[in-house]
Amino acid sequence: MAAVRKLLEALACLFFVLFASFLMARSVPGGPFDQEKAIPPHIKKFMEVKYGFNRSPIQHFFSYFNGLFHGDLGVSLKFTNRPVIDIIAQSLPSSLTLGVSALALALLLGFPLGILSAWRRGTWLDTASVFLCVSGVTLPTFLLGALCVLCFTHWLGWLPPARLDSAEHYIMPVMTLAFRPCAIIAQMTRASLIGELKSDYVRTARAKGVSEARIILLHALRNTLVPTISVLGPVVANILTGSFIVEHFFAIPGVAKYFIEAVTNRDVFLIMGVTLVFAVIMIATSLIVDLMYPRLDPRMKNG
């Protein structure tokens, strides 16, 4: 029952995001047909009628929303008459591959790094790990991308600087995209594990002579998962927002770069299409995290 309620809340949230985004996209100054070379007013009027811009934003939204139910996401206004659904279908796989790889890398490196850092707290290993985490959180993605290109392309000559023509092309964008989430996961794992290691049950286990590795891996780690998983939502958001810059910088034919381009071009239906994709991913991630809590922490089952 709780799951159904959460699902309904998620759908309401999605509707609100779409409604607010549409109104904002329609209300900002400057329209999709404003260009350096002004088009004659009657042609502009034809275009506005053709794409529904002669209607009020609310009427326009509900007409768009009706289309959504029939699988029609509208057409791009910049990429003339190209269906938004085609644009998303062609560009989403690259973004997903990149995002999922970065998330996997962030989890694979972030968890062990956090555990190691908490386990060897106060040693050079911990200091190095904290330094890496702080760098990961503070370094802007575009700077990190530029540093990667400088190092791996221009100095070492190992990796191609951009595009996704083969497997090796993924290495730098994935590394760049994964760095910040990896730092966040490592920081959170370290902090919560340090807290757990001060608990009474850990002290008792130590007194009984249980090895430190066994305490961490079998007992404390499970409890650290709850706070760490709670940051997965923001981490996914981080990967999505980071991918705007990464896709732009590495000339990757993904969907995230349209978030900026579509807004710049006032390409309303493309803005909505991209918003829909990202909102669904974000809301679904939050929903999954919410549903996982009770499984990880039985106390949550009882409210």
Next chain:
Amino acid sequence: MQKWSYCALCLLVFCACTRTPKLQKNTLRFPIPSEPPTLDWSLSNDHVSQQIIYQLQEGLTTHDNKFNVRGALAHRWEISKDGKTVTFHLRDAKWSDGVSVRAADFVFSWQRLLNPKHAAEYAYFLYDIENALEYNTAKLQNPDAVGVKALDDKTLQVKLKNPVAFFPHITTHPITFPQRQDIVEAHPKDFTEAKHLRTTGPFILSQWTHDSKLVLEPNPQYYGDKPTLDRVELLVIKEDSTALSLYETGHLDVALRIPPLDFDRVSKWPDYRSVPYLRGYYYGFNITLKPFDNIWVRKAFAHATDRKEIVKVIKGQKIPSISWVPRGMPGHEPDIGLTYDPDTARSCLSKGGYPSGKNFPSVTLMYDTLEMNKMVAENLQFQWKTVLGIQNIDLQPQEWKVYLDTLTRNPPQIFRMGWGGDFPDPHNFLDLFLSNSGNNNTRWKNKRYDDLILAGSVSRNQSERMSKYREAQKLLLQQEAVIIPLFQETFEMVIKPYVENFVIDELEYPHFKTTRIRLTDKTHP
């Protein structure tokens, strides 16, 4: 641990071994700054699309390298004595699938362009044709009433409302190229995709991976000299610094825009070139707002503007210019305009009622948020402060679309703008400032100017035309000082030494047809 080390080593060896791009020989790899918005040449309105369409299609006429009009799909044309009827005779050319190019293909294309249902932005290009405006504004429903007829398969007749001296220039533009009715109707939503597109130009589109790459290959049916390249790869790379990195690492053969931070380094390379094109950059005054309703104030600002200093600040080799019609275009008058002269500037400001800039009201200077525009605006603010003593110039950047909206609704006192040529005739630059032009954000209306531009457009005597345009330019730039032209834009580019005969013309069209790759050069993979 050993296993991990082994894996890492393998990965690095793999990367090191594959770092050289594997490419086919005789392929040109060329960057484009965005996915082409459309390859439907009737609906295209941007340079990226039109640069590609220009490789794939041809029209009735084309230009030589001196901007003389030459026959393309039309091998000759006649203009009637009254100048109102132009008859084009088509050569025996074929589409890429072997079907003959017919006059009816042009009729279909032009009627489609003018059909209000398609809301084509460039439809106004054909408004000089009889009933074109009426059909496009839905006052006429019958497309056959438009003055374009196929007299037979190889003869196209165009009836104009008035004589238009530059009409054969208009038919060089991609939006006038022929369309195949059978293909467009069979695949209305995707006839521009590689599998359906039929072309009349030197290349065919063999692959279009959206957002990533377009591949062009020679058109075996092309009537003219065949391209020497086997393949052109157009790679979508938005970021200029990324394109330069790809160029430096051998993944691109040309990089068309050098980021300002790299300019000092790259401009020393032997493969660096600066190529001017027909695009002017100017500042305009809203002449209905104080203090720029005063001609002396406008003249003072124009005389206080040192274009050479601006070009130095923004780097690159842009061409400083006091005149408006750019170099390379007929009607270019390098001496018409107000030169940098601080003493005259101060004297003009005094005549305008503001000696030494005293009591000069607060002024808003607006520009769109590009780094170069910011540098130009800041430099102008400094120059006008130094020369004229004007302290209170408020710089206001705006996002591009917001900026366009502001210029249309409520232009500020001073604003930045630019204009790129569509066809090489001075009319294309001077009609911007007609009283009824949608591009005239200065709010300047001058009947004498309008009459001169109209007289220039209908006259069939070239020297008379140029004299009208000369007079119009004097009125615009010297007598009324409505705008301050600053410079003409250039492509700052690098080209690999094994790429020969690569030309990008002043209308920004690259000519892949004549480009060659020197295959013996070891530097090419």
